[in-house]
Amino acid sequence: MSPSPPSPKAADHPVLAGVEYHETILEAIGRTPLVRIRRLSQDCRCPVLAKMENLNPGGSVKDRIGLAMVEAAERDGRLKPGGTIVECTSGNTGLGLAMVAAIKGYRAVLCMPDKVSSEKVNLLKAFGAEVLLSPTAVAPDSPESYYSVAKRIAAERPGAFLANQYFNPANPQAHYDTTGPELWRQTGGRITHFVAGMGTGGTISGTARYLKEHEPRVQVIGADPVGSILKHYHETHELSEAHTYKIEGVGEDFIPGATDFALVDRVIACSDRDGLNTARRLAREEAIFTGGSGGMAVWVALQVARDLAGDALVVVILPDTGERYLSKVHNDEWMRDNHLLDPSANTARDLLSAKSRRVPALLSVQAGEPLKRALALVEQHDVTQIPVFRGSELVGTLYDSDILRAALGDPTAVDKPVEGWMAAPLPIVTSAEPLERVTRLLAARNPAVLVREDGAMLGILTRFDMLQFIAGGE
Known part of the structure; x- marks a missing residue:
């Protein structure tokens, strides 16, 4: 069973007599809480609870x-x-x-x-x-x-x-003895669906065995990264070729002996993009800090929960803390470099920050300035559109094609005010605007949008900026 909570014990020091404490950190393992996933599960009729294994003393299940x-x-x-x-x-x-x-x-x-x-x-x-x-x-x-x-x-x-965790029977037995009983007690026996990532198979197998002994109708769902062979093996009992993936600590390219596939009702595959971006959303929207395998497990749990009635109860294992992945899943540059960043999880300010490392965020001209000022900006910074302001008011846009056409057609044009070649102003979004909406604006015949914060114009975002941000290009 789970380790007992701290209690007064026969101490080897008189000062500790009657004091509640653990003799070593090992006694603090287990008894992790359940926390409800609220914002990410808003479209689910049933509750989704996360078993917070990231709160173990070593930070993981x-x-x-x-x-x-x-x-x-x-x-x-x-x-x-x-x-x-x-x-x-x-x-x-x-x-x-x-x-x-x-x-x-x-x-x-x-x-x-x-x-x-x-x-x-x-x-x-x-x-x-x-x-x-x-x-x-x-x-x-x-x-x-x-x-x-x-x-x-x-x-x-x-x-x-x-230790040989992949084939050690003490691995699933640990979860039969601790994780399973904890979940059954914490949910009052009302758990209907149990979701866990599959690696060695110890967590899902040991916990499933305990739960199904107490309620055979409990559904056990494994989460497997795309590229692993476990989903295919569960469905066909045949080995397949594994492919590389970025989510750490889950999935396999062989069949671990610690996994009892007979206890797993189904396995759902999750892509790197879905799993890693869900981990980032958990931090930003639920204040739950976990790694990519935790994001994958929650993503699968949400897929399961969306098909269930309100009387179901889904519990998902959150296997570890996100502190081990600060240089990877929780790092914007790493996500972009690996083409995994989800624009919907970022804002216009995020994109502007990335762009400012390459060129100034906002290049503009004032109404009344000569066209050659805009031409110089095009030549120096290779921009294709330039906002035109009258004071702080946005009044129009200059496009490189119009500037070039004017300069070639009439050499004296470069000394004339920019208003003569000014097109309609670009759309404006706030710095907190989700990139998903920015993407829609850019796709709707707008070559760029302007970003405003607290009344001040911060910068301009183009279609090319968006593509570079997602793809990780410099």
Whole structure:
């Protein structure tokens, strides 16, 4: 069952007598709360609750299995005092094991794919673990894969124990003993749908077994990133070719023994774009900070909830904190560089900030100025449209084609006021305008829009600016 809450205990120091406290950080694992997803689920008739595993002391659901696998190995005699814990991990299980190793006095050697964020690597080292990185784009049976490296280290080092989370029965058992009972108690047995990301399969399998023993009608839905083979295997029992994807810590290119596919009713695939942008929306709209796998799980939970009646109750596992992904999913530049940024999750100000790194945000002329002033701006900055102001009032627009035509047709035109070639003013949006609406304006025969904030004009956004922002170009 779940670890008991802090309570007065027989203390080894008289001052602690009667004080409620945990003897070590390991006793704080589990008993995470359920939090309702409100804004993102506004179009759902039933509530969607998130199990906040990011609030575990190590910041992820993997704290549960880190402790459980070590304790099982101690009981079985596979791990003895002074031994070394070895594991292949995308980071979170490694942190759970590193925490246990630090408390219990073991060494920890953790093998990871090189696609993991630098935050995860540095975090593991902070707990005293040795970290070895391996290439991501190799087959699991390659000698270079992080699976193979972990096996080799475990075989070569005396007293080493390979945690082997993918095939360790203590992995799903930890969730049968803790996560499942917690969900059943927290929901009063009213949970109807359980959603979890699929990686090792321990979370979904152990929790599902407990829930279905208490209510066989509970539906269990796995979330799998596009590129992983788990959805296809669940539906066909056939292996398929895996493809690379950006969401970390979920999906596989082989079949983990810790997964009991018979307990999973269906698997829904989620793209990198949907999963990662949902993680960003959770932070901005729900103040829930999670990584890409959490965004993926919530995206799948919302797909499920939209088809359900109001008497259903969907619970989704939020597996880890977003702090490990500040350089990736929660970094605008990384998202743009990987062509994953969702314009609907950003505002006109976001796009202007990105543009200002390349050129001045707003180039304009005043009514009455000579056309050669506008011509100089076109030549210097390669712009195609220039707003015309009379004081602070927007009165028109100059286009490069009209400026060029005038200059070529009449050499004296460049000395005449710009009003003679001025077209209608461009549309104006506020800096808080969602890029989704800005995109619609640009697609509706408007080559550009102006952005205003607190009465002042901040800049101009063009179709080219929008394309560069989404695609990550410079």
